[in-house]
Ligand SMILES: Nc1ncnc2c1ncn2[C@@H]1O[C@H](COP(=O)(O)OP(=O)(O)OP(=O)(O)O)[C@@H](O)[C@H]1O
C-alpha cells in the first residue's frame with residue numbers, strides 16, 4: 133500500500149501534549165506515515181518544562197538524512213530547534229534535499245505566556261530558515277519579534293504578517309491564541325496578495341497545550357496528502373478548534389488537546 137509521509141523536526145515532550153508526540157499523533161490522524169528528527173528531549177508536563185537536553189547537531193542532521201534518503205518526504209515541519217547549531221544543520225539538510233516547497237516552519241521562539249525559548253544567535257539563525265519555507269506560523273509574540281511591531285489588534289497582526297512576508301517566505305499565518313477578548317483564536321493569513329482572517333469559535337478551556345505544534349503538523353500532513361496550502365491551513369485550523377473542544381483534563385496545568393476526537397465519533 134502506498135502512503136504519504138511527513139517529517140517533524142522538533143523536540144520531545146515527555147507529557148505528550150506538544151512537540152514530536154503531538155506531531156506524530158496528528159500525522160496518524162491524517163493517515164500519513166509520520167517520521168521524526170528529534171532535536172532535544174524535554175522533561176515537561178502540563179505545568180511547565182523542568183529540563184531540556186539538546187542532541188548534537190550532527191545527530192539531528194543524521195536523522196533527517198536517514199529518512200529522506202530512503203523513504204521520501206512529502207511534508208515537513210520544524211518546531212522547537214533550541215540552538216543555532218541545530219538550526220544551521222537543519223537548514224543545510226532542507227537545502228540539500230530540496231524540501232523547501234513542502235516545508236512549514238513553526239518558529240518556536242517565545243511561549244504563549246511570552247517567555248523567550250531561544251537565545252539571540254539562534255533567533256538570527258531561525259530568521260535565515262524562514263525564507264526557505266512555504267509557510268511560517270508565528271504566534272503573537274513570535275510575530276512581534278520577527279516584525280518589530282507590537283501586536284494588540286487584528287490590524288497589528290496584518291501589518292506584522294506583511295513585514296514577515298518580506299523575509300521571502302511564500303505565506304505567513306500569524307496565530308491568535310494569545311490575543312485577548314474576541315480576537316483570541318483569530319489567525320491572519322497573508323500570501324503576498326490576499327489577507328484572510330481565519331476565525332473559528334474561541335474555545336474556553338485551560339487545556340490548550342500543543343495547539344501550535346498540532347496546527348503546523350496538521351498543515352504538513354495535508355501538504356503530504358497533496359492539498360493546496362490554503363486548504364491545508366483552513367482544515368487544520370478547524371481541526372485544532374475541535375481538538376480544543378475535546379481537550380483532556382490531565383495534570384494540574386494546561387492539559388493536552390483531544391487529538392483523537394474523530395476516532396471517538398465513529
Ligand atoms: N482558545 C482558543 N480557541 C480557539 N482557537 C485557539 C484558541 N487558542 C489557540 N487557538 C488556535 O490554535 C492555533 C495555535 O495558536 P497559538 O497562538 O496558541 O500558537 P502557539 O502559541 O504557537 O501554541 P503553543 O502554545 O502550542 O506554543 C491557532 O490556530 C489559534 O487560533
Ligand SMILES: Cc1ncc(CO)c(N)n1
Nearest residue numbers: 143144145150151212342
Ligand atoms: C517540545 C516542545 N515543542 C514545542 C512546544 C511549544 O508548545 C513545547 N512546549 N514543547
